[in-house]
Amino acid sequence: KAGVTQTPRYLIKTRGQQVTLSCSPISGHRSVSWYQQTPGQGLQFLFEYFSETQRNKGNFPGRFSGRQFSNSRSEMNVSTLELGDSALYLCASTPGGSSGNEQYFGPGTRLTVT
């Protein structure tokens, strides 16, 4: 089975721009979660989608949004980029049902905001 894939792997943007990151979960997995990893804060939960609906949301501003498509692929969008948004963005999938527990991660998208 193919693992979780994320595109693009690297991205450089300028402050004020917006960005869209994409995640394809493991085939058959219906839950997709997004995390932000920074050196200072570690891995922090952004949101989770299940069956095209946002099921959970972390403590991030409204500039961070996401969506999930009928094939379970997910995108996250960050608008009005700030320097502090520079981070590794990780996507993880699970089969669904109860949320949390074992999650399978993609390689991440490294976003640099200049």
Added chain:
Amino acid sequence: DQQVKQNSPSLSVQEGRISILNCDYTNSMFDYFLWYKKYPAEGPTFLISISSIKDKNEDGRFTVFLNKSAKHLSLHIVPSQPGDSAVYFCAAPRKGGGSQGNLIFGKGTKLSVKP
């Protein structure tokens, strides 16, 4: 308060010896814990987990111990190998609230296994 803490940012051990990585948590309602391993430029990889109804779970060279009274868990790697060099994260599913069920991570411990 729901936190998972890894107080040692790094650990260095000799090949063949035991590596012990520690993790503390604040919420006694946590009922499941996971360890992930992360290499540079890759996403975290699930390693081993433990339910709060157990105090030990073993998988090959990896054993996780849970001490609920101390709110402490540890990951033992025996024997350690150079390929184990990575960042190890402890995690627990969040309980209740708007973010119910998703993972809270510690900040990681970087393990270096020297040949």
